Amino acid sequence: MAISKEIYKTLESVVGPEFISDDPVICEGYRSGPGGYENGLGYERVMTKIAGCVILPKTTEEVQRIVKICYRNDIPYVPYSTGFYGPRSHPHVEDALLIDLKRMNDFILDEKHFYVEVGPGMIYSPIQEECMKHGAYVVIGGGGAQASAIANLIGDGWSPLSHRIGLPHRRILGTEVVMPDGEILRMGSLAQGDDAFWGEGPGPDLRGLLRGYTGLRGCLGIVTRMAIKTLPFQPERLEPTGISPNTALLLPEKRIKWMNFTVPSKEAQVTAMKNIGHAEIAGAVTKVPLFWRAIAKAECKEDFWDIWSQENADTVANFFIVRVLLIGFTSEEQMEYDERVLMDIMTEVGGISRRTKPTDESWIKNADSAGMWLMCGGYVSVDYVIETMSQAPEHGPSYAELKKKYTPPLMPDYGDPGWFQSFELGHQGYSEFLVYWDQDDNTDPVDQFYLDTSKMNIKNRFYTSLLGPHQPLYLTGPKYGPNYHEFLLKVKNEFDPKWKSHPPVPLAHDVFVERAPWMHHMKDWESPADLDK
Amino acid sequence: MADKQHVRYYKPKTDFGLDINDIQNFVYDMSRCIKCKGCTWVEHTYMPGSKFMTRCPSAEKFQFDAYGAYGKMRIGHAMAEGLLDWNAKALEVVYACTLCGACDVGCKRNLDLEIELSLESLRVKAVKDGVGPMPAHKKIADNIARTHNMYGSPKENRTAWITEGIKPAEQAEVLYFVGCTASYVNNEIAQSTAKILKAAGTDFMLMPEEWCCGNTLFSVGMIDEATALAQRNVDEVRKTGAKTLLTSCAEGYRMWKVDYPKLLNISTEALGFQVHHHVEYADEMIKNGALKMTRPFETRMTYHDSCSLSRLSEPWTPYEGKRGWMGCVEPRLKRRRGTNGIYSQPRDILKAIPGVQLVEMPRMRENAFCCGAGRGVKEAFPDFANWAARHRLEEVKEIGTETLVSACPWCKNNFTQAVKAGRDDMQVLDISEVICASIEG
DSSP states (O other), X not given: OOOOHHHHHHHHHXXXXXXXXXOHHHHHTTOOOSSEETTTSHHHXXXXXXXXXXXXXXXXXXXXXXXXXXXXXXXOEEEESSSOSGGGGSOOSTTOEEEEOTTOOOEEEETTTTEEEEOTTOBHHHHHHHHHHTTEEOOOOTTOTTSBHHHHHTTOOOOTTHHHHOOGGGGEEEEEXXXXXXXXXXXXXXXXXXXXXXXXXXXXXXXXHHHTTTOOTTTTOEEEEEEEEOEEOOSSOOEEXXXXXXXXXXXXXXXXXXEEEEOXXXXXXXXXXXXXXXXXXXXXXXXXXXXXXXXXXXXXXXXXXXXXXXXOHHHHHTOOEEEEEEEOSSOHHHHHHHHHHHXXXXXXXXXXXXXXXXXXXXXXXXXXXXXXXXXXXXXXEEEEEEEOTTTHHHHHHXXXXXXXXXXXXXXXXXXXXXXXXXXXXXXXXXXXXXXXXXXTSOOHHHHHHHHHHHXXXXXHTOOBTTTTTTSOHHHHHHXXXXXXXXXXXXXXXXHOTTOOBSTTTTSHHHHXXXXXXXXXXXXXXXXXXXXXX | OGGGOOSSOOOOOEEEEOOTTOGXXXXXXXXXXXXXXXXXXXXXXXXXXXXXXXXXXXXXXXXXXXXXXXHHHHHHHHHHTTOXXXXXXXXXXXXXXXXXXXXXXXXXTTTOOXXXXXXXXXXXXXXXXXXXSOHHHHHHHHHHHHXXXXXXXXXXXXXXXXXXXXXXXXXXXXXXXXXXXXXXXXXXXXXXXXXXXXXXXXXXXXXTTOOOOOHHXXXXXXXXXXXXXXXXXXXXXXXXXOSEEEESOHHHHHIIIIIHHHHHTOOSGGGSSEEEEHXXXXXXXXXXXXXXXXXXXXXXXEEOOOTTTTTTOSOOOOOEEEEOGGGOXXXXXXXXXXXTSSXXXXXXXXXXXXXXXXXXXXXXXXXXXXXXXXXXXXHHOHHHHHHHHHHHHXXXXXXXXXXXXXXXXXXXXXXXXXXXXXXXXXXXXXXXXXXXXXXXX
16 A cells, blocks of 8 residues: 555654655665666566655654554555665565664664674674774674674674674674564563673573574564674774775784685695684684685776686686684784694694785675675675584585586686685584676576575575575475474564565565566475465 | 586677766666665775764765665666656755765775766756756856856956965966966965965966866766866867966866866876876975975864865776676776875875874775765755765864865865854865965065
8 A cells, every 4th residue: 555645744753854755766766776685686676666655763762653653554664774685675565665774873882791782774894993992893794894783683694703703693682673563672681771681581582583594684573773792802903004995904913814724625624624613713714715816806897807717617626725814812922822723733734824915805894795796796695504514515516516507697606616614613614605697697597596596405405594585485494394484474473463564575585486487487386375476 | 508618608798988978878887786885884994983984975964875876876777767757856866966976986995886977977967858957056057158257256357366476477387277266265275376386486377368167067967068168278278388287176176187088088198288286286396395384383183185186086088898798898997996086195295384283084085075065066055065064074073173174165165164154163274275374484
């Protein structure tokens, strides 16, 4: 139902005329595509709609009033923090109200209890800068320095720094949520005033329901505040240097430095990562795709292709790098000790130290996810897996094999198995597979590849992160549950019985498959007849 | 299948150029925006903390995505594809923007999209479609047509700034292009510039008949009028035989160095003379000993980077080529990313003045927050221009400086008005005045 003049006036009374608009030009500014994460793909073309109206609240109370108005008047709405996360964070139905949360960029750093409290408009890089000024640090999530910390933490929230800092949901100390019907729910530390804080409140871990494995893209209400745990860092300043585009943080090398090693085999790579974790040293341990090095070296897009053209299947297959970030958290002596341990480990696995710049261009403060679009224009991290250190490295090669069938239009990467690394000091392994394409090509095969990865994961028994919001729920739910889908839909129906919070998530990918003719031949699972087609 | 593929798949190549007359040249750039908002955030390496996080005045003031480059790219793309029509809001979105270039250098940190040119082209389209520019801009255009200056002041008053002791030469290698604002409003800048040249032992001449540089015409999309003015002015300077054209206005500097070549489809080099802002010249004179700054200037000072002197000032090279698979272009395009703007020279000058304690603001160089005056904003959206200046002054106060220095009369005037309105205890000076104060005995 379109937003009537009366409802518009009611909404306007909440935020004032300056912060609401249904002008088509303003709404066009919020269009999902055609560029961006996962954009130019079928999902974006088929599933996203331009908002019918945009509103910018400043406070939780305003959000609550807006949501109550929507619920009372059957207005679908979508929470929107920075809009970076592609079509999944944009309206999927006509005449939706887009609730832009960028004005809610409050920031509080609690030095005594060592945590920060932020609104959904606050992004990572300022948080990290403020933390570092106070001897602390957080993860700059893989989503990038420009990502909303709240959106990222209820979505992904990991990076190479997760080697020591740990998984995202453990850093969420408390959340304030405006539920789909407008009720405010405060969980964890935010529910407890001055009491000691903890991750879970009494009863079920609602924070976990909210987040799921990688989040539900705003279909269970709006997180308006979050308390995020910070960890102790080293005290020296990381000085910004250079002029754009060649900027970096200059590292105080007696307290923090990257070290690169090449090792003789994949086994050696995994062994090195495990042993580094076992020794409880380092702030990050990672292996990145070879083409990321080409991005880092390239002066421009064309330069990238010149550099990348020098590679082939053999060079990619024999590229075994281990990148290690050493941090002298307590002292220079601790740093020296860690380096000696690292060198011992590398000697054992046959690692050779490679030249490394005394700077950080990415991960500590400036996660450069935007650079992912440089060479092709189209990009998505098609899947993430958190497994054991032994299993995670098996994930990438299976994707690389499947990818051959869809290349082109996917970028030729010569079988690169993606990114993997240690999480939680080697107790877990992380694998992420990334694909790239030119959105001016026929991208139907990219949509099909996406779905095919889900079938492959089911077959190979990989428990992947995007099985919920990024794949057909009726395909993945029965296979992973056997009633995962039923559980998730019960939660949705309980909290949002009218399905007004970002409909039709979490069934959006099911609907996409129904609506996109080029996907029909892949549908070999059952779904309800009353699915919104 | 893939094993036998060459790296570069076949894809028909399409012609394109950097001509802002045709919005279709920028559809690729507009369609590749990923909403990372690198155009708006201070570059993350330099992110100063939870205050002063953004560098786009328009996005910061109006908040809706439409006002950031990420929104304008979507709006521009929809218009180029014929999916969206002009309305009053569209004109506001397109013109309530200082074209300060923050978005352009921000995007080119990672993506190399031509944001500034897309925005300029969108304004040209507005004029060609008969909806632009704004009424206030048309008044300026009328002034320029009638009196050859943007203020509509009598032509004969253009050289009234010349006081006793200032003697332009009949013929010299250096031609000082004074500009409308220093000629009619901020005489102190023109006078200081002339005194600096004299102190350095440099003769200078003026144009026989100086006309407006056309900054406002170009900036609001009146490209035909701006091109005619560019051609006239370039021809006149060439006739004088000057080897160097010197400006004291950042906007004028950008016009001569970047936008005249752009309008005339030539390279900056092909102008036939060099274009310098006086800070480049003074810096060189100081470093080679020709200009001595000995008189102390006791103050805690900060420097505001004028957009057109800094991130927008790299020289222009015409380009026509083909775009193919993955958007790669040939021949290779040397992109203007703001890296080689005039950043160090003014700072070196100020640091060389005895008594000056130069303190940087959190947002500096390519990350600087525009004063809000330029590219037609002050005329059409004075409240927005004042808001932007006030916002920047908050940063000046944050670092506790008592003197704010810039290198453009547009910045100086906008800041001065904001200081006056806010009754702030702060002095606003042009860098020419500061240099002059230090060289005068």
